[in-house]
Amino acid sequence: MTPDGDPVQTDSRQMLSRLRALMAEDAAGQARLDAITTLIAEEMRTEVCSIYLFRDEQTLELCATEGLNRDAVHQTRMKLGEGLVGRVARTGKVVNTDNAPAARGFRYMPETGEEAYSSFMGVPIQRLGETLGVLVVQSKQSREYSDEELYAVEVVAMVIAEMAELGAFVGEGAAMSARHQQPVLFRGGIAQEGAAQGRVWLHEPRVVVTNPIAEDPNRELERLEEAVETLRVGVDRMLSTAATGDKEQLQVLEAYRMFANSKGWMKRMEEDIARGLSAEAAVEKEQSTTRARMTQVTDPYLRDRLHDLDDLSNRLLRILTGQGAETGAEMPDDPILIARNIGPGELLDYGRKLRGIVLEEGSVGSHAAIVARALAIPLVIHASRITNEALNGDFIMVDGDQGIVHLRPDDNVVAAFRDKMAMQAQAQERYASIRDKPAETLCGTRLALHMNAGLMADLPSLEGSGAEGVGLFRTELQFLVRAHMPRRAELSELYAHVMDAARGKRVCFRTLDIGSDKVLPYMKVIDEPNPALGWRAVRVALDKPGVMRMQLQALVRAAKGRPLSVMFPFVAQREEFSAANAEMNKALERERILGHPLPSDIEVGAMLETPSLAFAPDSFYREVDFLSIGGNDLKQFFFAADRENELVRRRYDTLNVSFLTFIESIVKRCEAHDTPLSFCGEDAGRPVEAACFAAIGLRSLSMRPASIGPVKSILRRIDLGELYEVIDGVRNAGDQSVRPAVMEYLKGKL
Incomplete structure (x- = not known):
């Protein structure tokens, strides 16, 4: 007053x-x-x-x-x-x-x-x-x-x-340091190992408002109205294009149209302009309000709707400013992708052009992580606020081994990082020299090292890595990256190309592993309190057998008389495997009746990802043609530690005595019934863990292609009998982990 x-x-x-x-x-x-x-x-x-x-x-x-x-x-x-x-x-x-x-x-x-x-x-x-x-x-x-x-x-x-x-408060006697110019270190989560350096490429470049204050409010109102009309036309176009799409996609686009036509949204922006803001600043003011509301909302549906409004604001800002993809900015030759989050289809569009990926959100089991592993691109997740700090073209270094990102690093950091990359390059040269040599230990034990894959783009690595075959081909990626269910003919053609590219080497196809963190775009989302323990993988397939039958028929046709290996994911008990195997037999019989050539040999296995399957009756071990331990899931269920939860996922060690003893018991059961066994997962590609798996009796490991060289190198330098004595000694001493003793043993071998 x-x-x-x-x-x-x-x-x-x-x-x-x-x-x-x-x-x-x-x-x-x-x-x-x-x-x-x-x-x-x-x-x-x-x-x-x-x-x-x-x-x-x-x-x-x-x-x-x-x-x-x-x-x-x-x-x-x-x-x-x-x-x-x-x-x-x-x-x-x-x-x-x-x-x-x-x-x-x-x-x-x-x-x-x-x-x-x-x-x-x-x-x-x-x-x-x-x-x-x-x-x-x-x-x-x-x-x-x-x-x-x-x-x-x-x-x-x-x-x-x-x-x-815009840097208005920097300079002599500045109150603020210059934004987007200082070195920044981000500590995130490890989703795909590896190191990379390059230039920032923002998936959704941040819009910078250079004129926050209106000079002519009437002109700003006209600009806003023109931009909103362009936005509405674009949303209507998306709706007409998706008119034959699925119901959920249409609901999302209808929500877009509702917000784009919202009189309240428009009125608030018009009032902001009348009080002196430019059109861009008015949009951004409303967007900031929306983001503030997001942090207060716990209901997932309402949060999604607020995200829709946030996304529309971004679109409107790009129309007003002309910034973003429309500017014609060219991707650098060495791009490191920066995004809040990204879908598998968008990531595949970038392909192998990317040197690295850094996300603010994401998870180790996300679609983006699956694709990044398939493309062998280093990925760091949970790098909080990096999209606010990074600008297109900024120099950046990504350490996927440590979950660390250096944005605009100083000379000392650059030198140390490049030394690390040089050492890794030298190691890769050393691994290349043993590419064609067997993974045979000093005691004469030979192991089979296979690679994991999920895309056709992975298959060239089969020859270059020295892998003996594909121990796991993830078939769900072809389902995840599409807006609709693929047809049987499309899948059959793809699987045939995969087998052709393998040139006679074994390819083990894992049937569709969906649910939990992998939800198909065209699949109705089921709200489950604990999706990782819910309706997923073989459980979905048995309840909705149509897709499984179509996929099995596609695999049989793709074989074209060649040997075929298929395994079912997330089997928890014998009856599930028996039911799935019966579907395979039906598919074979159907193809025989149709006169199509049958595989010359077929082996049907299961992934052992639940502790319950390790205790299945002997009849299961006699019925299954082979088993593959799915280490990622098995470990999280064994320790009751969600691998998506950063608070607990690193708390438990693979080389914990109890876990190794459990794995050894599975090895012995398989040996007793002559059931072939392999270990598939991130730990199979870690040299120290791989050596311990070999010592307790595993003879087949499947990993990402880049890990085969390091694992083979360590196996060729050790005696499994000596290493087993070290493990057994720790076990008898009552210690919790064998890692310290194993590392001490390996020091003298490397």
Whole structure:
């Protein structure tokens, strides 16, 4: 209120107009921030305006003020959540109080001289969900600031965030370091091992708003209306194209159209423009509000709808700015893909052009991870905020072995990283020299090393890696990357090409492994409390046998009289295998009746991924032609540790005595019934683990192609009898893991 008790009227358009003029002046970053605080205090007729910015993820610093003690600038700091300013930064919510000292979380900062001010309003300085700092106004008079004043401060806070993005506050005496120029280290999760360096390629380039303040509001309204109409036409076009698609896809597009035609959405953006924002800034303001709401919503359906609105905002911003794919930007020769998340089809479109992939989200079992492994591309997941920090063309180094990403690294990091890559290259040369030699140990035991695959693009690695065959061909990728169910003829042709490319080497086809984290785009999503233990793989196939029958017929036809190996995933008990095997026999009989050539030899096996199958009756071991231990799933069920949960997935060691003893018991059961056994999974491709598996009796391992050289190299240098004595000694001593003792033994062999 004014001294006369009248409400203060704040003209946001006038404030933004003055702010635009201020920003057009040639001034250093600190001078600009100082001028902004003075301008806001004058326009709002309040005694204090202060700007607090993050110095690091946990620390806020007073960077400019009008009304508080100027000596406190760059001296006063507080932790995230500390005081009212820290509370605003932590929650992303406004604090507006007429009695700041009595407000929850208040902290007195004596060096600022703020004890004289009762009223306090703090607004987060945010850009698309990222909080950069807090904008504060204070007054001696005890009052709450009005909605109009709050709106004006929120608008200015958003403009400050855009200016920070554009580097407006850097330079001599700068309050902020230059964004997108400093080295940044990200620690994420390991989804595909390997190391790569290159240039950033953003899957969805961030739109930068260069004109947050409107010069001509009427023209900005026209631009918004034109862009929204273009957006609506595009959504209608997508709907007409998908008119014959599945119901769920149509529902998503209908939600898009609903938001694109939302009068409330449009009205709010028009009001923002009327108050002084440009069309782009108005869209981004609404988008920031949407993202803030996302963090508060727990219902998955509502979150998906908010994501739809967020995506539409991105589309609208690209139309307004002309930024994104439409600019014709060219992918660098050494691209490292950066994205929040990405689907398998989109990733396959990039193909082997990518040197590495970094995702903010994702999981070790996601579709993207499956494709990345198939393409042998290093992948780091859970690299929080990297899409905010990275710009197209930035130099970046990805350490998939450690889950570390170096963005714009300094010279020392570059030198150390390149030394590591050089050592890996030398090791690969060494592995190439033994490519055609057998994986035979010093004691004369020979192991069969096979590769995992899931795409035709994998098959050239069969020759180059020295693999003896394909121990696991994942057939679900062909289902995951399509918008509709593939036809039998398409699958038969694909499987035939795979067998042709193998040139007589064994290819073991795993039937469709869907459910859990692998949901087909055209498959109805089943809401399960624990999908990993739910309706998946062979369970889906037996309940919905039509797809399995079609796939088995395609495999039989693809063989064209050649030997055929097929295995069923996630078998938990004998009856499931028997039922699936009966479907195979039906497929063979049907093909015989139709006069099609049958495989010259057929072997039907199962993946042992559940502890229950290890204790199946002897009749199962006699019935099955072969078994393959699915190590990834078996380990998570054995230790009751979800491999998608970063809190527990690394807690348990493969070389734990109990797990190795369990695996050895499976080896002995298979030996007793002459049942061929292999181990398939990430651990099979880790040299130390592979050596231990060989020592306890496994004679066949299947892994990614790049792992065959390192595993073969270590096997050729060890005596399995000696290594077994080490393992048994640890077991008898009662220790938990054999890893320390095994590593000590291997030191003398490498």
